[in-house]
């Protein structure tokens with residue numbers, strides 16, 4: 499029952515996003531053992547240690563039995579299967595993931611991570627694997643925040659190291675408080691200690707629809723359009739394998755199956771490259 503409701507919210511979000519993407523196209527033309535990666539810089543091993551921050555449902559989170567689940571988890575395992583490597587997940591704080599890639603402590607990361615120009619200076623990304631975007635959440639009773647312009651001088655809660663945090667930091671006179679995970683930032687808003695949260699829309703909608711964090715709503719429009727990618731160390735020999743595994747599962751229907759499982763809808767078309 500809950501899952502059906504979650505599907506409905508997410509389907510609405512995804513359909514909305516397809517429209518946004520279409521408008522943009524027309525207008526613009528355009529396992530967790532902590533083991534280190536043994537040969538991250540080598541010629542491609544049979545085991546990839548993949549970092550993730552598992553508090554970002556429905557992309558990555560812990561099931562009641564403690565196991566790692568989510569769209570990203572299924573996707574990464576399917577890519578490994580298609581490309582012939584095993585995946586071992588390693589849980590890390592989100593803001594520790596890029597440093598771990600830079601020091602080759604992990605081979606890759608899948609963590610709802612947006613492909614951005616700034617991150618591309620320090621890591622490589624696979625082709626985009628899903629479209630997302632930031633949304634503003636407020637308390638259900640709030641009527642005075644209706645767009646990003648209304649956030650001037652307001653108290654905004656965000657997850658540290660994210661595109662949501664970066665966006666909040668650019669808002670004049672905003673008092674930005676940072677949290678280690680998105681659910682903690684949303685809880686702060688639910689408790690009345692913040693006026694708004696800027697976070698990835700699918701995750702905020704899932705938190706609301708699942709009933710995990712009460713009393714919140716998302717305001718109308720998306721603040722950004724973003725694409726998630728799998729991040730790898732710069733120059734990683736595994737980039738090609740990840741991309742070819744992704745091409746295989748996009749073609750053979752496995753990607754669509756995983757998308758259907760988590761979002762209850764057909765996947766929209768994906769661009770080959772993220773527009774930056």
Ligand code: GLN
Pocket residue numbers: 551554592609610611612613657659660661662680698
């Ligand atoms: N997509 C956002 C980013 O990349 C948030 C990711 C996350 O919190 N896992 O910054």
